[in-house]
Amino acid sequence: MTAAAPSSETLWSRCGGCAALLYRKRLRRNLDVCPECGLHARLAAPERVDQLVDPGSFRALPDHVVEVDPIGFVDALPYPHRLAAARTDTGLSEAVLCGTATVGGSPCALAVMDFRFLGGSLGCAVGELITCTAEQALTAGVALVLVTASGGARMQEGALSLMQMATVSQAMAALREVGLLTISVLTDPTYGGVAASFATSADLVLAESGARMGFAGPRVIRQVTGRDIPAGFQTAEFLLRHGQVDMVVPRHALRARLATLLAAVASPTTIRSGVTAPPPDAARPGRPLRSPARDAWETVRLARHPGRPTTLDYLETTFDGFTELHGDRLGGDCPAVVGGMAQLAGRHVMVIGHQKGHTTAELAARNFGMATPAGHRKALRLMRLAARLGLPVVTLVDTPGADPGFEAEEHGQAAAIAENILTLSMLPTPVVAVVTGEGGSGGALALAVADRVLMLQHAVYSVISPEGCAAILWPGRAAAPQAARALRLTAPDLCRLGIVDEVVPEPAGSAADDTEATGRAVRHALLTNLLPLMEVPAVTLVQRRRQRFRRFGAARAAAPAGAR
Template structure:
């Protein structure tokens, strides 16, 4: 939820400055030239073999995944796929996964666990598919199933927020031992436009909402939601995709290495404790405020 307490819901006045660092970051995270999951699979990983389908009858194009190598080590990589052109974005449903996409990801996570492979997820979605068809096909249950599976998966999991990390659609791939975030990515329970429409209500207040949401990598690192920030080449990843891929590769390798020798039971316990801490910190903050 937006930080800042009751003050966060104060209507913006004429003197409020337009934009701001957080809003500029949102715009960078949404840039159509920003590297996608398939771009990173081609440049940051080796020997990617894509695996298709949820084994129940569909293959959601908004989620891609399969086997790859990272520094010679086999891993399972799963990520949201957007695109660069309008045609690609439409074909991939703008990276918004359907229940079939979440079930595909779940199948690959479980396969990784059976094979004893680490899981790397690349998160870049404005949110799960909000359509009526997705709801009728069990969108909420599919997301919940992924969160539950990741909470108990007996193999290392590293998640990277590479662009937009929106709501439950992002969380379905982001329950991990280590959560990394690219410098100009965003991660939030709701979009700034959606937040502004609810709190002010005025979608034009999105820049103010972006600042209130604390959705940037530095903010989330300070809050402990994200473990580390991955620097991007100046001015942003889409200007030098190869350099961005090298930075992502190095960061994922560094995060994954200490997890490889941790016993599965310890991994699961620490992962669950990591997320339970968020609620405990929130309760403590409320008690302090009172």
């Protein structure tokens, strides 16, 4: 579908997508992306390296690999003849170009595949080169970036080429074990054994606009199923919708996006702000806000106000930058959960939050902030990634509850929530949760098993909605205001119970009246609570978190309200 980029001597080029005749110099200035239809032409590995890394920073790794013809394969030509022809045509010794470089000043090890060389196929030499690059990343303690373009494993090397999937994956596992970031950039096409191993097992998977990726290619699918391929199938945009990639990035933005992601783990940073560690009494749980209490039902209505700031609003007002990551890698990308890397006063953190919306259309598109199993699993993936990279986790809770629909049950909603709670119970990195609006049942707790739990002044947090409680224990939903008072779901109530550690003040009226001021208050509270946690060893952190929730046992629950 996508033609290889023409040689530099060609004055004119015809686009393989819209057939427009393009002046070659103009096309090159546009990074070989058609200015008429946006088609991304395939790039040779050296061209790709030039576009991605800082000028003059690339240092190629030795590529003196042993000649490989393990099974004496011959089709129309002997395999060695095909290798010789590919080397002559591309100027490369193999289908991958490996080295070290910097991107936006951040060091990394880099392996870039070249589809011109026998379809970018994964053979023993390619596997060895990529494995050596991963080992170089491990030795240097830097991130690994893989740019894939491949039809799959190299048939001419038989089962030995299949083994390269495991060889490279093991090298990546070693990086994961020590907390070094791996990033895969999918380009067109990425299929077969490459897609089913290192291309999709990286910590972060980016797809260049228009790239196609899958295990089985279109020809194989048609042969096996006898069906036509639907439009847009296996494209980058298709993969994003189905939770397979973190983001789709146009070619002109790839370097900047990689630079942002690499900067998050390139070197440790410290929080910079005027906030100092809180005094000992401020670090104890149960610090209420001294302000006139509102009626519980009125607070419920304020917590649900459509003008109340959402997670995306806080990412604009509370944090200094945000790169959204998508997908659970299992088939879905729930819009009710937003997550990704952000900065907070110079420190990179992982932010995960429920997302509602302000209009009816936004609320419907975000499923009213009710996470599906895919949303909980996306959050789980990002929590685990944060732990591997040593990033603190900040969660923003605002949901009426988890999605209660048929499809959610079919996809294991209960198990997804349970796995999040279990993982947060042993996550070896600081976790601060902020209940910003509604904290509804297990859907809220799936993001709120934290070292410190903060709550906005007019937020609510409860085992069930007042309406649900009234329908079960009262004559009907009309008793919701009475149920709200009985549930003790306001921030002052929960502070007295020790469930919430601190109440974050809201502007006069409520958070809906001043998003900017609310964002600043949340920022201050996060910095105040996160600073002490950064100094706690991981083992101690987990022990204290478990002790925090252990105190909600039967003995405490049985104590009279006045004794708590």
